[in-house]
Amino acid sequence: MNVDADFGAWLRSACLNAVISSSALEDAWGELAAAGESVSALAEKADAEEEASRQLDLFGVPMVVEVLQVQGLRIDLFARPVTLVAQRAGYATGATVFVLGAKEQDGVELTNLTVLRKLA
Structure with missing residues (x-):
């Protein structure tokens, strides 16, 4: 049985890699620029590239971890964007x-909510 080389490589690999970078971030942070890596169950490379782009948008700006107190019992907010x-x-305008x-x-x-907030 003949198998396409790319398909065969995909079958043998532990995972597919999608790489995305930002020259603007590399220029801004220089040697301090971090590289992120995650493994997911995405099967298609295009989906992985889209996820990589989403992560770059999320983590490509300075962020801060803060604790805020809100009214009510709000455990339901855990692991959600709000x-x-x-x-x-x-926070004045939200x-x-x-x-x-x-x-x-x-x-x-x-x-008490521990949150991650973008500064930019």
Whole structure:
């Protein structure tokens, strides 16, 4: 049985690689520029390239980890992007953040959210 060389290589490989880079980020960060790598269940290279582009958009800007307290028991916000408005720098008009952690407070209806927020 004859198998296309690219298809055969794909069958033998542990995974396919999709690489994306940004010369603007490399110029801005120089030697401090980081490289990210992730493994997913995406089967098509085009899907992997799209995911790589999405990750570059997400992680290609300076970010900060912050803790904010919100009203209510909001464990449901864990691992989700949410828009928060607060009397705090960067939140006055609303900031979309990714919730890294949610800890509901005993005895009160408050939740401390650990969030990741883009600075740019």
